[in-house]
Amino acid sequence: MNSLLSYTYILECSNGQYYVGSTTDLERRLQEHQAGLGANFTRKHLPVKLVYYEEYQSVEQAFRRERQLHGWSRAKKEALIKGEFEKLPELSAPRPAQGPLRPQTVGELVEPPSKYTSGSVPVIRRK
Secondary structure, three states: OOOOOOEEEEEEOOOOEEEEEEEOOHHHHHHHHHOOOHHHHHHHHHOEEEEEEEEEOOHHHHHHHHHHHHHOOOOHHHHHHHOOHHHHHHHHHOOOOOOOOOOOOOOOOOOOOOOOOOOOOOOEEEE
């Protein structure tokens, strides 16, 4: 892995949750995470597994992508990890509000919001 490049990556933690980060040295950063020297979140949920990464020409691009992925739903991150790029637009649609938009009357059935459930590492090179 070229040290002049920057990376945005997704780790799967031992509890099944995803951690998104960026770095200029992916191998070193993964070793830090595994040794408990990474972020507080990954330190508490070891071991971690690299499930996805992208290469960028600058630190700024990698960091922008990291911030973007932080805002994505679990389902959208999973589609990216699996390479199911055709699903990304539909998963970008606004999600339903978590609470009622108007007060509910007694006896009215209200559906709870649906919850997202839960080899090789795909790589995308960005220029």
